[in-house]
Amino acid sequence: PVNGYEMKHCPDESMLVEAVAQYSRTSGATILVVYNAPYDAIQLREAGNFELGELRAEPKKVATTPFFERIGVQGMDVLDLLRWARIQYSFLPNQKLVTIGKRVLGEEAFSKEISYEEQAELERICKGKDPTTASTAVQQKLAGRSAPEVIASYVGGDVEVLAKLL
Numbered sequence: 271p272v273n274g275y276e277m278k279h280c281p282d283e284s285m286l287v288e289a290v291a292q293y294s295r296t297s298g299a300t301i302l303v304v305y306n307a308p309y310d311a312i313q314l315r316e317a318g319n320f321e322l323g324e325l326r327a328e329p330k331k332v333a334t335t336p337f338f339e340r341i342g343v344q345g346m347d348v349l350d351l352l353r354w355a356r357i358q359y360s361f362l363p364n365q366k367l368v369t370i371g372k373r374v375l376g377e378e379a380f381s382k383e384i385s386y387e388e389q390a391e392l393e394r395i396c397k398g399k400d401p402t403t404a405s406t407a408v409q410q411k412l413a414g415r416s417a418p419e420v421i422a423s424y425v426g427g428d429v430e431v432l433a434k435l436l
Contacts, residue, residue: 277422287318294322300346303432305367307341307350322346351435371431380431383424384411392417 280286291314294302302322304310311329314320322329322343329341329348341348355365362369371380384392391408395401395417401409411420 274426277418279418284318287314287320290314291318291320291322301349302343302346303349303351303436304341305350305428305432306352307348311341351432367428367431371435375431375434379434380427383427384420389421389424392421396421 278289280289307329311320315329320329329343341350351370352365352367355370359365359370359373362373368380368382388405388408388411391399391404392411395404395408395412401412401417404412415423
């Protein structure tokens with residue numbers, strides 16, 4: 271486990287997407303909590319077999335007007351906290367999860383463990399790139415941990431913030 275989350279190895283992205291969908295279907299969950307559902311659901315749908323809900327259907331855009339855009343999953347309620355943040359915190363420079371997390375939970379309550387550039391580098395290491403050629407920052411983050419563990423820890427932090435924002 272990484273930060274209390276179970277790690278599973280999937281040989282490729284499409285198998286990972288299928289595993290996430292399978293877990294969602296069998297967990298008994300009726301509410302899907304996300305941050306930026308239109309982006310994530312569509313990305314997952316395009317990456318593999320991302321069928322959810324009662325009918326094992328792919329997430330669909332229910333409304334496509336930009337501000338009101340939302341995703342629907344048959345038999346599940348989709349709670350997109352980004353939609354709430356755009357209304358509640360429209361005065362902030364952006365409504366990224368880290369910005370909203372710091373505003374609601376406090377500056378020290380949430381920080382990103384890795385940058386987007388470091389995440390991309392860690393993903394390349396997961397795909398076989400030699401970790402000794404990684405940047406100094408990434409090599410420091412890898413001290414005593416594997417690239418998947420660092421990424422899992424980063425994603426786990428986002429999940430914890432979503433739970434606290436609820």
